[in-house]
Amino acid sequence: MTSVIHGATGAQGAPVLAALIARGHTPVALSRGGAPIPGARSLAVDASSAEQLTAAYRGADAVFVHLPLGAEDTRLELAHAVIAALTSARPGRVVISTSGAIVDAPGTALQVAPESALATLIAGATASGIPTAVVAPRLFLENLLLPHVQAGVREAGALRYPVRPDFAVSWASHRDVAEVIVALLGDPSVTGVLGVGAVPPVTGPELADAFAAALGRAVVFEPVTPEEFGRQIAPLLGEGPAAGVAGLYSALSVEPDFTFDPATGAEARLGVAPSDLVSWLRAVTAVTPAPDEAGDGAARG
Structure with a gap:
Protein backbone atom coordinates (compact mmCIF):
# COMPACT_ATOMS: atom_id res chain seq x y z
CA MET A 1 0.00 0.00 0.00
CA THR A 2 1.33 3.42 -0.97
CA SER A 3 0.14 6.17 1.38
CA VAL A 4 0.95 9.87 1.00
CA ILE A 5 1.25 11.66 4.33
CA HIS A 6 0.92 15.44 4.64
CA GLY A 7 2.93 17.17 7.35
CA ALA A 8 5.03 14.06 7.75
CA THR A 9 7.47 15.67 10.20
CA GLY A 10 4.77 17.31 12.35
CA ALA A 11 2.88 16.33 15.48
CA GLN A 12 0.10 14.53 13.61
CA GLY A 13 1.88 13.30 10.49
CA ALA A 14 4.97 11.86 12.16
CA PRO A 15 3.10 9.25 14.27
CA VAL A 16 1.14 8.16 11.19
CA LEU A 17 4.36 7.80 9.23
CA ALA A 18 6.01 5.83 12.05
CA ALA A 19 3.03 3.47 12.37
CA LEU A 20 3.02 2.76 8.63
CA ILE A 21 6.77 2.10 8.57
CA ALA A 22 6.43 -0.22 11.57
CA ARG A 23 3.89 -2.21 9.56
CA GLY A 24 6.32 -2.66 6.69
CA HIS A 25 4.97 0.05 4.37
CA THR A 26 7.06 2.66 2.55
CA PRO A 27 4.92 5.80 2.83
CA VAL A 28 5.48 9.00 0.89
CA ALA A 29 6.39 11.74 3.36
CA LEU A 30 5.39 15.25 2.26
CA SER A 31 6.97 18.26 3.92
CA ARG A 32 8.21 21.68 2.92
CA GLY A 33 11.86 20.71 3.24
CA GLY A 34 11.68 17.08 2.15
CA ALA A 35 14.07 16.00 4.92
CA PRO A 36 15.08 12.32 4.57
CA ILE A 37 13.14 9.96 6.84
CA PRO A 38 14.35 6.36 7.19
CA GLY A 39 11.79 3.93 5.84
CA ALA A 40 9.89 6.55 3.84
CA ARG A 41 10.18 8.27 0.48
CA SER A 42 10.51 11.97 1.27
CA LEU A 43 9.23 14.68 -1.06
CA ALA A 44 9.60 18.44 -0.73
CA VAL A 45 6.22 19.85 -1.74
CA ASP A 46 4.60 23.26 -1.76
CA ALA A 47 1.19 22.30 -0.38
CA SER A 48 -0.40 25.30 -2.06
CA SER A 49 0.57 23.94 -5.49
CA ALA A 50 -2.11 21.72 -7.00
CA GLU A 51 0.38 20.61 -9.64
CA GLN A 52 2.96 19.43 -7.11
CA LEU A 53 0.31 17.70 -5.02
CA THR A 54 -1.14 16.01 -8.08
CA ALA A 55 2.26 14.56 -8.92
CA ALA A 56 2.64 13.34 -5.34
CA TYR A 57 -0.84 11.77 -5.22
CA ARG A 58 -0.78 10.06 -8.61
CA GLY A 59 -0.81 6.28 -8.25
CA ALA A 60 -1.25 6.42 -4.46
CA ASP A 61 -3.56 4.03 -2.67
CA ALA A 62 -4.35 6.59 0.03
CA VAL A 63 -3.68 10.17 1.13
CA PHE A 64 -3.73 11.59 4.66
CA VAL A 65 -4.37 15.33 4.93
CA HIS A 66 -4.66 17.83 7.75
CA LEU A 67 -4.56 21.60 7.51
CA PRO A 68 -1.82 23.40 9.45
CA LEU A 69 -2.46 26.23 11.87
CA GLY A 70 -2.33 29.63 10.24
CA ALA A 71 -4.36 32.36 8.61
CA GLU A 72 -7.69 31.15 7.28
CA ASP A 73 -7.09 32.53 3.79
CA THR A 74 -3.87 30.51 3.61
CA ARG A 75 -5.68 27.40 4.83
CA LEU A 76 -8.37 27.92 2.19
CA GLU A 77 -5.69 28.11 -0.49
CA LEU A 78 -4.25 24.82 0.74
CA ALA A 79 -7.69 23.19 0.86
CA HIS A 80 -8.43 24.16 -2.74
CA ALA A 81 -5.03 22.87 -3.88
CA VAL A 82 -5.64 19.51 -2.19
CA ILE A 83 -9.13 19.22 -3.70
CA ALA A 84 -7.81 19.97 -7.18
CA ALA A 85 -5.02 17.40 -6.77
CA LEU A 86 -7.39 14.73 -5.47
CA THR A 87 -9.77 15.31 -8.35
CA SER A 88 -6.96 15.11 -10.89
CA ALA A 89 -4.80 12.30 -9.45
CA ARG A 90 -7.65 10.10 -8.16
CA PRO A 91 -5.91 8.27 -5.30
CA GLY A 92 -7.81 5.30 -3.92
CA ARG A 93 -8.66 6.79 -0.56
CA VAL A 94 -8.42 10.04 1.45
CA VAL A 95 -8.38 10.47 5.23
CA ILE A 96 -8.70 13.93 6.77
CA SER A 97 -8.02 14.92 10.37
CA THR A 98 -9.99 17.81 11.83
CA SER A 99 -7.10 18.49 14.25
CA GLY A 100 -9.66 19.03 17.00
CA ALA A 101 -12.04 21.34 15.14
CA ILE A 102 -15.69 20.27 15.27
CA VAL A 103 -17.47 19.09 12.13
CA ASP A 104 -19.98 16.66 13.64
CA ALA A 105 -22.07 18.90 15.91
CA PRO A 106 -24.32 20.85 13.55
CA GLY A 107 -26.45 23.49 15.17
CA THR A 108 -23.96 24.19 17.95
CA ALA A 109 -21.62 27.14 18.40
CA LEU A 110 -18.63 24.80 18.09
CA GLN A 111 -19.40 23.59 14.55
CA VAL A 112 -17.01 25.02 11.97
CA ALA A 113 -18.57 27.36 9.43
CA PRO A 114 -19.46 25.82 6.06
CA GLU A 115 -17.20 28.33 4.32
CA SER A 116 -14.21 27.47 6.52
CA ALA A 117 -11.11 25.85 5.07
CA LEU A 118 -11.74 22.57 6.90
CA ALA A 119 -15.38 22.32 5.82
CA THR A 120 -14.34 23.23 2.28
CA LEU A 121 -11.71 20.49 2.25
CA ILE A 122 -14.09 17.83 3.55
CA ALA A 123 -16.87 18.82 1.14
CA GLY A 124 -14.49 18.90 -1.83
CA ALA A 125 -12.90 15.55 -1.02
CA THR A 126 -16.30 13.94 -0.53
CA ALA A 127 -17.66 15.44 -3.76
CA SER A 128 -14.70 14.00 -5.68
CA GLY A 129 -16.20 10.54 -5.25
CA ILE A 130 -13.00 9.23 -3.61
CA PRO A 131 -13.84 7.25 -0.44
CA THR A 132 -13.35 9.86 2.29
CA ALA A 133 -13.08 9.38 6.05
CA VAL A 134 -12.77 12.20 8.58
CA VAL A 135 -11.02 11.61 11.90
CA ALA A 136 -12.45 13.91 14.58
CA PRO A 137 -10.50 14.09 17.85
CA ARG A 138 -11.56 16.57 20.54
CA LEU A 139 -8.65 17.67 22.76
CA ALA A 172 -7.00 11.45 22.60
CA SER A 173 -3.26 11.27 22.03
CA HIS A 174 -1.57 11.84 18.69
CA ARG A 175 -0.70 8.14 18.80
CA ASP A 176 -4.38 7.22 19.25
CA VAL A 177 -5.31 9.35 16.26
CA ALA A 178 -2.47 7.88 14.19
CA GLU A 179 -3.65 4.32 14.85
CA VAL A 180 -7.13 5.21 13.61
CA ILE A 181 -5.74 6.97 10.55
CA VAL A 182 -3.56 3.98 9.62
CA ALA A 183 -6.54 1.64 9.93
CA LEU A 184 -8.61 3.92 7.72
CA LEU A 185 -5.89 4.32 5.10
CA GLY A 186 -6.10 0.59 4.49
CA ASP A 187 -9.88 0.28 4.60
CA PRO A 188 -11.74 2.48 2.08
CA SER A 189 -15.04 0.84 3.02
CA VAL A 190 -15.28 3.04 6.14
CA THR A 191 -16.32 6.60 5.32
CA GLY A 192 -17.81 9.60 7.10
CA VAL A 193 -16.80 11.13 10.42
CA LEU A 194 -15.28 9.01 13.20
CA GLY A 195 -14.77 10.36 16.71
CA VAL A 196 -11.48 9.49 18.39
CA GLY A 197 -10.90 9.60 22.12
CA THR A 259 -17.32 14.26 23.44
CA PHE A 260 -19.06 12.35 20.63
CA ASP A 261 -21.65 9.65 20.08
CA PRO A 262 -19.84 6.37 20.88
CA ALA A 263 -21.70 4.70 18.00
CA THR A 264 -19.81 6.94 15.56
CA GLY A 265 -16.44 6.49 17.25
CA ALA A 266 -13.40 4.67 15.95
CA GLU A 267 -13.67 1.97 18.59
CA ALA A 268 -17.20 1.08 17.52
CA ARG A 269 -16.63 1.36 13.76
CA LEU A 270 -13.03 0.11 13.48
CA GLY A 271 -12.29 -1.71 16.72
CA VAL A 272 -9.44 0.71 17.47
CA ALA A 273 -9.52 1.73 21.13
CA PRO A 274 -7.67 4.69 22.66
Missing part, protein backbone atom coordinates in the same frame (compact mmCIF):
# COMPACT_ATOMS: atom_id res chain seq x y z
CA PHE A 140 -5.15 16.24 22.41
CA LEU A 141 -3.55 14.73 25.50
CA GLU A 142 -0.27 16.30 24.39
CA ASN A 143 -1.71 19.63 25.56
CA LEU A 144 -1.11 18.32 29.08
CA LEU A 145 2.62 18.13 28.33
CA LEU A 146 2.97 21.88 27.75
CA PRO A 147 5.80 23.21 29.94
CA HIS A 148 3.65 25.35 32.22
CA VAL A 149 1.13 22.52 32.72
CA GLN A 150 3.89 20.07 33.57
CA ALA A 151 5.53 22.59 35.90
CA GLY A 152 2.32 22.84 37.91
CA VAL A 153 2.03 19.07 38.15
CA ARG A 154 5.63 18.42 39.14
CA GLU A 155 6.32 21.47 41.31
CA ALA A 156 2.95 22.05 42.98
CA GLY A 157 1.08 18.78 42.52
CA ALA A 158 -1.61 20.70 40.62
CA LEU A 159 -2.96 19.96 37.15
CA ARG A 160 -4.02 23.44 35.99
CA TYR A 161 -6.19 23.51 32.90
CA PRO A 162 -8.93 25.81 31.54
CA VAL A 163 -11.98 23.56 31.93
CA ARG A 164 -14.55 23.12 34.69
CA PRO A 165 -13.95 20.26 37.13
CA ASP A 166 -17.14 18.56 35.92
CA PHE A 167 -16.38 19.08 32.21
CA ALA A 168 -15.85 15.68 30.60
CA VAL A 169 -13.64 15.43 27.49
CA SER A 170 -12.92 12.58 25.06
CA TRP A 171 -9.18 13.13 25.25
CA ALA A 198 -11.86 8.35 25.55
CA VAL A 199 -15.27 6.74 25.98
CA PRO A 200 -16.58 7.49 28.53
CA PRO A 201 -15.05 10.97 28.57
CA VAL A 202 -12.73 12.09 31.36
CA THR A 203 -13.10 15.01 33.79
CA GLY A 204 -10.29 17.20 35.12
CA PRO A 205 -10.15 15.46 38.53
CA GLU A 206 -10.00 12.09 36.75
CA LEU A 207 -7.05 13.40 34.70
CA ALA A 208 -5.36 14.48 37.91
CA ASP A 209 -5.90 10.99 39.35
CA ALA A 210 -4.21 9.51 36.28
CA PHE A 211 -1.23 11.82 36.76
CA ALA A 212 -1.09 10.79 40.40
CA ALA A 213 -1.05 7.12 39.43
CA ALA A 214 1.67 7.72 36.83
CA LEU A 215 3.85 9.88 39.09
CA GLY A 216 3.18 8.02 42.31
CA ARG A 217 2.24 11.12 44.29
CA ALA A 218 -0.80 13.28 44.91
CA VAL A 219 -2.02 15.51 42.10
CA VAL A 220 -5.14 17.68 42.29
CA PHE A 221 -7.05 19.43 39.54
CA GLU A 222 -7.20 23.24 39.55
CA PRO A 223 -9.18 25.03 36.84
CA VAL A 224 -7.69 28.21 35.37
CA THR A 225 -9.41 30.77 33.17
CA PRO A 226 -9.10 30.57 29.39
CA GLU A 227 -7.55 34.04 29.43
CA GLU A 228 -4.81 32.98 31.85
CA PHE A 229 -4.11 29.84 29.83
CA GLY A 230 -3.85 31.97 26.69
CA ARG A 231 -1.30 34.23 28.36
CA GLN A 232 0.72 31.20 29.42
CA ILE A 233 0.94 29.71 25.93
CA ALA A 234 1.49 33.00 24.05
CA PRO A 235 5.30 32.71 24.32
CA LEU A 236 5.08 29.29 22.66
CA LEU A 237 2.46 29.89 19.98
CA GLY A 238 2.40 33.65 19.47
CA GLU A 239 -0.29 36.11 20.48
CA GLY A 240 -2.71 35.34 17.63
CA PRO A 241 -2.82 31.53 17.97
CA ALA A 242 -2.87 31.83 21.77
CA ALA A 243 -5.91 34.09 21.55
CA GLY A 244 -7.57 31.47 19.35
CA VAL A 245 -6.89 28.76 21.93
CA ALA A 246 -8.29 30.96 24.70
CA GLY A 247 -11.37 31.54 22.55
CA LEU A 248 -11.87 27.80 22.14
CA TYR A 249 -11.82 27.21 25.89
CA SER A 250 -14.15 30.16 26.45
CA ALA A 251 -16.59 28.55 24.02
CA LEU A 252 -16.22 25.19 25.76
CA SER A 253 -17.01 26.78 29.14
CA VAL A 254 -20.71 26.95 28.28
CA GLU A 255 -20.92 23.42 26.81
CA PRO A 256 -22.05 20.41 28.90
CA ASP A 257 -19.11 18.26 27.71
CA PHE A 258 -16.75 17.73 24.77
CA SER A 275 -4.65 4.04 24.86
CA ASP A 276 -4.87 3.58 28.61
CA LEU A 277 -4.36 7.02 30.14
CA VAL A 278 -2.00 6.05 32.96
CA SER A 279 0.16 3.92 30.67
CA TRP A 280 0.32 6.77 28.15
CA LEU A 281 1.36 9.25 30.85
CA ARG A 282 4.08 6.93 32.13
CA ALA A 283 5.44 6.48 28.62
CA VAL A 284 5.45 10.10 27.48
CA THR A 285 6.69 11.62 30.73
CA ALA A 286 9.32 8.90 31.21
CA VAL A 287 8.35 8.35 34.83
CA THR A 288 8.16 5.18 36.87
CA PRO A 289 5.82 4.31 39.74
CA ALA A 290 6.86 5.80 43.05
CA PRO A 291 9.34 3.71 45.11
CA ASP A 292 6.81 3.35 47.91
CA GLU A 293 4.87 1.06 45.58
CA ALA A 294 7.94 -1.18 45.70
CA GLY A 295 8.13 -0.91 49.49
CA ASP A 296 10.91 1.63 50.25
CA GLY A 297 8.56 4.34 51.54
CA ALA A 298 9.90 7.27 49.48
CA ALA A 299 8.20 9.04 46.57
CA ARG A 300 9.80 10.36 43.44
CA GLY A 301 8.58 11.28 39.97
Whole structure:
Protein backbone atom coordinates (compact mmCIF):
# COMPACT_ATOMS: atom_id res chain seq x y z
CA MET A 1 0.00 0.00 0.00
CA THR A 2 1.33 3.42 -0.97
CA SER A 3 0.14 6.17 1.38
CA VAL A 4 0.95 9.87 1.00
CA ILE A 5 1.25 11.66 4.33
CA HIS A 6 0.92 15.44 4.64
CA GLY A 7 2.93 17.17 7.35
CA ALA A 8 5.03 14.06 7.75
CA THR A 9 7.47 15.67 10.20
CA GLY A 10 4.77 17.31 12.35
CA ALA A 11 2.88 16.33 15.48
CA GLN A 12 0.10 14.53 13.61
CA GLY A 13 1.88 13.30 10.49
CA ALA A 14 4.97 11.86 12.16
CA PRO A 15 3.10 9.25 14.27
CA VAL A 16 1.14 8.16 11.19
CA LEU A 17 4.36 7.80 9.23
CA ALA A 18 6.01 5.83 12.05
CA ALA A 19 3.03 3.47 12.37
CA LEU A 20 3.02 2.76 8.63
CA ILE A 21 6.77 2.10 8.57
CA ALA A 22 6.43 -0.22 11.57
CA ARG A 23 3.89 -2.21 9.56
CA GLY A 24 6.32 -2.66 6.69
CA HIS A 25 4.97 0.05 4.37
CA THR A 26 7.06 2.66 2.55
CA PRO A 27 4.92 5.80 2.83
CA VAL A 28 5.48 9.00 0.89
CA ALA A 29 6.39 11.74 3.36
CA LEU A 30 5.39 15.25 2.26
CA SER A 31 6.97 18.26 3.92
CA ARG A 32 8.21 21.68 2.92
CA GLY A 33 11.86 20.71 3.24
CA GLY A 34 11.68 17.08 2.15
CA ALA A 35 14.07 16.00 4.92
CA PRO A 36 15.08 12.32 4.57
CA ILE A 37 13.14 9.96 6.84
CA PRO A 38 14.35 6.36 7.19
CA GLY A 39 11.79 3.93 5.84
CA ALA A 40 9.89 6.55 3.84
CA ARG A 41 10.18 8.27 0.48
CA SER A 42 10.51 11.97 1.27
CA LEU A 43 9.23 14.68 -1.06
CA ALA A 44 9.60 18.44 -0.73
CA VAL A 45 6.22 19.85 -1.74
CA ASP A 46 4.60 23.26 -1.76
CA ALA A 47 1.19 22.30 -0.38
CA SER A 48 -0.40 25.30 -2.06
CA SER A 49 0.57 23.94 -5.49
CA ALA A 50 -2.11 21.72 -7.00
CA GLU A 51 0.38 20.61 -9.64
CA GLN A 52 2.96 19.43 -7.11
CA LEU A 53 0.31 17.70 -5.02
CA THR A 54 -1.14 16.01 -8.08
CA ALA A 55 2.26 14.56 -8.92
CA ALA A 56 2.64 13.34 -5.34
CA TYR A 57 -0.84 11.77 -5.22
CA ARG A 58 -0.78 10.06 -8.61
CA GLY A 59 -0.81 6.28 -8.25
CA ALA A 60 -1.25 6.42 -4.46
CA ASP A 61 -3.56 4.03 -2.67
CA ALA A 62 -4.35 6.59 0.03
CA VAL A 63 -3.68 10.17 1.13
CA PHE A 64 -3.73 11.59 4.66
CA VAL A 65 -4.37 15.33 4.93
CA HIS A 66 -4.66 17.83 7.75
CA LEU A 67 -4.56 21.60 7.51
CA PRO A 68 -1.82 23.40 9.45
CA LEU A 69 -2.46 26.23 11.87
CA GLY A 70 -2.33 29.63 10.24
CA ALA A 71 -4.36 32.36 8.61
CA GLU A 72 -7.69 31.15 7.28
CA ASP A 73 -7.09 32.53 3.79
CA THR A 74 -3.87 30.51 3.61
CA ARG A 75 -5.68 27.40 4.83
CA LEU A 76 -8.37 27.92 2.19
CA GLU A 77 -5.69 28.11 -0.49
CA LEU A 78 -4.25 24.82 0.74
CA ALA A 79 -7.69 23.19 0.86
CA HIS A 80 -8.43 24.16 -2.74
CA ALA A 81 -5.03 22.87 -3.88
CA VAL A 82 -5.64 19.51 -2.19
CA ILE A 83 -9.13 19.22 -3.70
CA ALA A 84 -7.81 19.97 -7.18
CA ALA A 85 -5.02 17.40 -6.77
CA LEU A 86 -7.39 14.73 -5.47
CA THR A 87 -9.77 15.31 -8.35
CA SER A 88 -6.96 15.11 -10.89
CA ALA A 89 -4.80 12.30 -9.45
CA ARG A 90 -7.65 10.10 -8.16
CA PRO A 91 -5.91 8.27 -5.30
CA GLY A 92 -7.81 5.30 -3.92
CA ARG A 93 -8.66 6.79 -0.56
CA VAL A 94 -8.42 10.04 1.45
CA VAL A 95 -8.38 10.47 5.23
CA ILE A 96 -8.70 13.93 6.77
CA SER A 97 -8.02 14.92 10.37
CA THR A 98 -9.99 17.81 11.83
CA SER A 99 -7.10 18.49 14.25
CA GLY A 100 -9.66 19.03 17.00
CA ALA A 101 -12.04 21.34 15.14
CA ILE A 102 -15.69 20.27 15.27
CA VAL A 103 -17.47 19.09 12.13
CA ASP A 104 -19.98 16.66 13.64
CA ALA A 105 -22.07 18.90 15.91
CA PRO A 106 -24.32 20.85 13.55
CA GLY A 107 -26.45 23.49 15.17
CA THR A 108 -23.96 24.19 17.95
CA ALA A 109 -21.62 27.14 18.40
CA LEU A 110 -18.63 24.80 18.09
CA GLN A 111 -19.40 23.59 14.55
CA VAL A 112 -17.01 25.02 11.97
CA ALA A 113 -18.57 27.36 9.43
CA PRO A 114 -19.46 25.82 6.06
CA GLU A 115 -17.20 28.33 4.32
CA SER A 116 -14.21 27.47 6.52
CA ALA A 117 -11.11 25.85 5.07
CA LEU A 118 -11.74 22.57 6.90
CA ALA A 119 -15.38 22.32 5.82
CA THR A 120 -14.34 23.23 2.28
CA LEU A 121 -11.71 20.49 2.25
CA ILE A 122 -14.09 17.83 3.55
CA ALA A 123 -16.87 18.82 1.14
CA GLY A 124 -14.49 18.90 -1.83
CA ALA A 125 -12.90 15.55 -1.02
CA THR A 126 -16.30 13.94 -0.53
CA ALA A 127 -17.66 15.44 -3.76
CA SER A 128 -14.70 14.00 -5.68
CA GLY A 129 -16.20 10.54 -5.25
CA ILE A 130 -13.00 9.23 -3.61
CA PRO A 131 -13.84 7.25 -0.44
CA THR A 132 -13.35 9.86 2.29
CA ALA A 133 -13.08 9.38 6.05
CA VAL A 134 -12.77 12.20 8.58
CA VAL A 135 -11.02 11.61 11.90
CA ALA A 136 -12.45 13.91 14.58
CA PRO A 137 -10.50 14.09 17.85
CA ARG A 138 -11.56 16.57 20.54
CA LEU A 139 -8.65 17.67 22.76
CA PHE A 140 -5.15 16.24 22.41
CA LEU A 141 -3.55 14.73 25.50
CA GLU A 142 -0.27 16.30 24.39
CA ASN A 143 -1.71 19.63 25.56
CA LEU A 144 -1.11 18.32 29.08
CA LEU A 145 2.62 18.13 28.33
CA LEU A 146 2.97 21.88 27.75
CA PRO A 147 5.80 23.21 29.94
CA HIS A 148 3.65 25.35 32.22
CA VAL A 149 1.13 22.52 32.72
CA GLN A 150 3.89 20.07 33.57
CA ALA A 151 5.53 22.59 35.90
CA GLY A 152 2.32 22.84 37.91
CA VAL A 153 2.03 19.07 38.15
CA ARG A 154 5.63 18.42 39.14
CA GLU A 155 6.32 21.47 41.31
CA ALA A 156 2.95 22.05 42.98
CA GLY A 157 1.08 18.78 42.52
CA ALA A 158 -1.61 20.70 40.62
CA LEU A 159 -2.96 19.96 37.15
CA ARG A 160 -4.02 23.44 35.99
CA TYR A 161 -6.19 23.51 32.90
CA PRO A 162 -8.93 25.81 31.54
CA VAL A 163 -11.98 23.56 31.93
CA ARG A 164 -14.55 23.12 34.69
CA PRO A 165 -13.95 20.26 37.13
CA ASP A 166 -17.14 18.56 35.92
CA PHE A 167 -16.38 19.08 32.21
CA ALA A 168 -15.85 15.68 30.60
CA VAL A 169 -13.64 15.43 27.49
CA SER A 170 -12.92 12.58 25.06
CA TRP A 171 -9.18 13.13 25.25
CA ALA A 172 -7.00 11.45 22.60
CA SER A 173 -3.26 11.27 22.03
CA HIS A 174 -1.57 11.84 18.69
CA ARG A 175 -0.70 8.14 18.80
CA ASP A 176 -4.38 7.22 19.25
CA VAL A 177 -5.31 9.35 16.26
CA ALA A 178 -2.47 7.88 14.19
CA GLU A 179 -3.65 4.32 14.85
CA VAL A 180 -7.13 5.21 13.61
CA ILE A 181 -5.74 6.97 10.55
CA VAL A 182 -3.56 3.98 9.62
CA ALA A 183 -6.54 1.64 9.93
CA LEU A 184 -8.61 3.92 7.72
CA LEU A 185 -5.89 4.32 5.10
CA GLY A 186 -6.10 0.59 4.49
CA ASP A 187 -9.88 0.28 4.60
CA PRO A 188 -11.74 2.48 2.08
CA SER A 189 -15.04 0.84 3.02
CA VAL A 190 -15.28 3.04 6.14
CA THR A 191 -16.32 6.60 5.32
CA GLY A 192 -17.81 9.60 7.10
CA VAL A 193 -16.80 11.13 10.42
CA LEU A 194 -15.28 9.01 13.20
CA GLY A 195 -14.77 10.36 16.71
CA VAL A 196 -11.48 9.49 18.39
CA GLY A 197 -10.90 9.60 22.12
CA ALA A 198 -11.86 8.35 25.55
CA VAL A 199 -15.27 6.74 25.98
CA PRO A 200 -16.58 7.49 28.53
CA PRO A 201 -15.05 10.97 28.57
CA VAL A 202 -12.73 12.09 31.36
CA THR A 203 -13.10 15.01 33.79
CA GLY A 204 -10.29 17.20 35.12
CA PRO A 205 -10.15 15.46 38.53
CA GLU A 206 -10.00 12.09 36.75
CA LEU A 207 -7.05 13.40 34.70
CA ALA A 208 -5.36 14.48 37.91
CA ASP A 209 -5.90 10.99 39.35
CA ALA A 210 -4.21 9.51 36.28
CA PHE A 211 -1.23 11.82 36.76
CA ALA A 212 -1.09 10.79 40.40
CA ALA A 213 -1.05 7.12 39.43
CA ALA A 214 1.67 7.72 36.83
CA LEU A 215 3.85 9.88 39.09
CA GLY A 216 3.18 8.02 42.31
CA ARG A 217 2.24 11.12 44.29
CA ALA A 218 -0.80 13.28 44.91
CA VAL A 219 -2.02 15.51 42.10
CA VAL A 220 -5.14 17.68 42.29
CA PHE A 221 -7.05 19.43 39.54
CA GLU A 222 -7.20 23.24 39.55
CA PRO A 223 -9.18 25.03 36.84
CA VAL A 224 -7.69 28.21 35.37
CA THR A 225 -9.41 30.77 33.17
CA PRO A 226 -9.10 30.57 29.39
CA GLU A 227 -7.55 34.04 29.43
CA GLU A 228 -4.81 32.98 31.85
CA PHE A 229 -4.11 29.84 29.83
CA GLY A 230 -3.85 31.97 26.69
CA ARG A 231 -1.30 34.23 28.36
CA GLN A 232 0.72 31.20 29.42
CA ILE A 233 0.94 29.71 25.93
CA ALA A 234 1.49 33.00 24.05
CA PRO A 235 5.30 32.71 24.32
CA LEU A 236 5.08 29.29 22.66
CA LEU A 237 2.46 29.89 19.98
CA GLY A 238 2.40 33.65 19.47
CA GLU A 239 -0.29 36.11 20.48
CA GLY A 240 -2.71 35.34 17.63
CA PRO A 241 -2.82 31.53 17.97
CA ALA A 242 -2.87 31.83 21.77
CA ALA A 243 -5.91 34.09 21.55
CA GLY A 244 -7.57 31.47 19.35
CA VAL A 245 -6.89 28.76 21.93
CA ALA A 246 -8.29 30.96 24.70
CA GLY A 247 -11.37 31.54 22.55
CA LEU A 248 -11.87 27.80 22.14
CA TYR A 249 -11.82 27.21 25.89
CA SER A 250 -14.15 30.16 26.45
CA ALA A 251 -16.59 28.55 24.02
CA LEU A 252 -16.22 25.19 25.76
CA SER A 253 -17.01 26.78 29.14
CA VAL A 254 -20.71 26.95 28.28
CA GLU A 255 -20.92 23.42 26.81
CA PRO A 256 -22.05 20.41 28.90
CA ASP A 257 -19.11 18.26 27.71
CA PHE A 258 -16.75 17.73 24.77
CA THR A 259 -17.32 14.26 23.44
CA PHE A 260 -19.06 12.35 20.63
CA ASP A 261 -21.65 9.65 20.08
CA PRO A 262 -19.84 6.37 20.88
CA ALA A 263 -21.70 4.70 18.00
CA THR A 264 -19.81 6.94 15.56
CA GLY A 265 -16.44 6.49 17.25
CA ALA A 266 -13.40 4.67 15.95
CA GLU A 267 -13.67 1.97 18.59
CA ALA A 268 -17.20 1.08 17.52
CA ARG A 269 -16.63 1.36 13.76
CA LEU A 270 -13.03 0.11 13.48
CA GLY A 271 -12.29 -1.71 16.72
CA VAL A 272 -9.44 0.71 17.47
CA ALA A 273 -9.52 1.73 21.13
CA PRO A 274 -7.67 4.69 22.66
CA SER A 275 -4.65 4.04 24.86
CA ASP A 276 -4.87 3.58 28.61
CA LEU A 277 -4.36 7.02 30.14
CA VAL A 278 -2.00 6.05 32.96
CA SER A 279 0.16 3.92 30.67
CA TRP A 280 0.32 6.77 28.15
CA LEU A 281 1.36 9.25 30.85
CA ARG A 282 4.08 6.93 32.13
CA ALA A 283 5.44 6.48 28.62
CA VAL A 284 5.45 10.10 27.48
CA THR A 285 6.69 11.62 30.73
CA ALA A 286 9.32 8.90 31.21
CA VAL A 287 8.35 8.35 34.83
CA THR A 288 8.16 5.18 36.87
CA PRO A 289 5.82 4.31 39.74
CA ALA A 290 6.86 5.80 43.05
CA PRO A 291 9.34 3.71 45.11
CA ASP A 292 6.81 3.35 47.91
CA GLU A 293 4.87 1.06 45.58
CA ALA A 294 7.94 -1.18 45.70
CA GLY A 295 8.13 -0.91 49.49
CA ASP A 296 10.91 1.63 50.25
CA GLY A 297 8.56 4.34 51.54
CA ALA A 298 9.90 7.27 49.48
CA ALA A 299 8.20 9.04 46.57
CA ARG A 300 9.80 10.36 43.44
CA GLY A 301 8.58 11.28 39.97
